[in-house]
Amino acid sequence: MKKFKIVIIGGGFAGLQAARSLRGLGNAEITLVDKTGIATMVPALPDALSGRLPMDKLFRPLHELAGGNLRVIVDTVESVSLEHRSVAGVAGTYDDDGLIIAGGSVPLAVPDSFEGPVHMVDSLEGARALRAEIETRVGPDPLHLVVAGAGYTGLELAAAARRGVPDPGALCITVVDTAEDILPMLTDRQRAAVRSYLEARSITLLTSTLVRKTQESVVELSDGTTIGNALFVWSAGMRAAPIEFDEQVERTPDGRILTTDTLAVPGHPEVFVAGDQAALTRDGRVLRRAVNFAFYSGRRAGRNLAAELRGRKPKPFHPVDLGWVLPLIETSAGRVFGGMRVGGRFGLRLHYLMCGFRHFGGRRSGAYYRAALNLRRTPAPLAGSPLPGEREGSDP
Numbered sequence: 001m002k003k004f005k006i007v008i009i010g011g012g013f014a015g016l017q018a019a020r021s022l023r024g025l026g027n028a029e030i031t032l033v034d035k036t037g038i039a040t041m042v043p044a045l046p047d048a049l050s051g052r053l054p055m056d057k058l059f060r061p062l063h064e065l066a067g068g069n070l071r072v073i074v075d076t077v078e079s080v081s082l083e084h085r086s087v088a089g090v091a092g093t094y095d096d097d098g099l100i101i102a103g104g105s106v107p108l109a110v111p112d113s114f115e116g117p118v119h120m121v122d123s124l125e126g127a128r129a130l131r132a133e134i135e136t137r138v139g140p141d142p143l144h145l146v147v148a149g150a151g152y153t154g155l156e157l158a159a160a161a162r163r164g165v166p167d168p169g170a171l172c173i174t175v176v177d178t179a180e181d182i183l184p185m186l187t188d189r190q191r192a193a194v195r196s197y198l199e200a201r202s203i204t205l206l207t208s209t210l211v212r213k214t215q216e217s218v219v220e221l222s223d224g225t226t227i228g229n230a231l232f233v234w235s236a237g238m239r240a241a242p243i244e245f246d247e248q249v250e251r252t253p254d255g256r257i258l259t260t261d262t263l264a265v266p267g268h269p270e271v272f273v274a275g276d277q278a279a280l281t282r283d284g285r286v287l288r289r290a291v292n293f294a295f296y297s298g299r300r301a302g303r304n305l306a307a308e309l310r311g312r313k314p315k316p317f318h319p320v321d322l323g324w325v326l327p328l329i330e331t332s333a334g335r336v337f338g339g340m341r342v343g344g345r346f347g348l349r350l351h352y353l354m355c356g357f358r359h360f361g362g363r364r365s366g367a368y369y370r371a372a373l374n375l376r377r378t379p380a381p382l383a384g385s386p387l388p389g390e391r392e393g394s395d396p
């Protein structure tokens, strides 16, 4: 019997779920190509920055989580040939009879006018580098952390940095955004609560303002303010992970791939896209990037690929919006399950549980749940949290 070659690009929430849903396909050789080889708990990166969650609890090797007949290859995919049915990485080429593209997203490109060092917290390494820089530079002269982008990630990062260094005299934090107000999905009351949360932590919020340029440790804003001894964080938005194709595929302006209702690339019924890399839609509108949509689209993409290879009809993907929680280190604001408002520690715990369940599952992930759900845990200094590939206790 012919063995189908299946390639999955990316082992995040979507790719891993696709791999799990393909496990039952007996006559298949499944290869998961991921640039890191680990599953990272991306939504908890701000907690890694704050020091509340040890970094080593926030990743797991992909081969442990996916199990079954899955081969994990660490490689960065650069391009996909839809015509020749192959995937080209930096280290090798992988032929396929069926493909799932789930490479997630990357930060928006940094404008050329930013000449100084730019921090981004889109990985554990990024969280650690920023934390290390804060720890090194906090001293008698106030250090200014300037975050560009007051979306949920920018606000979470600001809150996380404050938790790591509670003294507002030592670390001044400013979040800057070009929009007139923050977080349009919040109610007025929730928005006011978030604003007073930030105020209580001496986090300055500047809306309708642009970061004009950065140079060494100076940040210049559109209102003419110049901030010295600054540390600059870029959190102004995301775009789809850049992967080239040998033919035109339609994309949204932020690079997400438009698919059919079954998540297939139009004209290529054995190629599916899931998670942040797909322009997932509901009622004609592209949905926000979220764990929930990544998880379920990954599962649907996997099941549809299995159906296609067995000669059955794939099913449409109907995204269900289970709501959202904005985690703010010690508290939260959100709306789940069709309108129920959640907040405080309950919302936080729900957030960690749902993200944990959707990525690490339940098996052998106790260390993550114990650390994440213990909200009284105090921030620890940076040391003692080796990242993948590092020996315990070795220098970062």
Ligand SMILES: Cc1cc2nc3c(=O)[nH]c(=O)nc-3n(C[C@H](O)[C@H](O)[C@H](O)COP(=O)(O)OP(=O)(O)OC[C@H]3O[C@@H](n4cnc5c(N)ncnc54)[C@H](O)[C@@H]3O)c2cc1C
Pocket: 009, 010, 011, 012, 013, 014, 015, 033, 034, 035, 036, 037, 038, 039, 040, 042, 043, 044, 045, 046, 075, 076, 077, 078, 102, 103, 104, 105, 121, 122, 153, 241, 242, 243, 274, 275, 276, 277, 289, 290, 291, 292, 294, 325, 327, 351
């Ligand atoms: C700081 C932060 C906080 C967030 N908080 C929340 C939250 O609270 N709630 C929520 O719902 N969502 C949150 N999100 C969004 C959420 O994390 C994403 O929507 C989700 O991770 C998308 O899943 P994915 O599988 O598409 O991508 P990812 O989980 O990002 O996985 C992509 C995978 O692809 C791999 N990869 C990328 N490019 C390549 C390549 N070229 N070749 C091979 N492998 C590649 C990566 O290594 C990674 O393993 C947050 C995002 C960030 C950055």
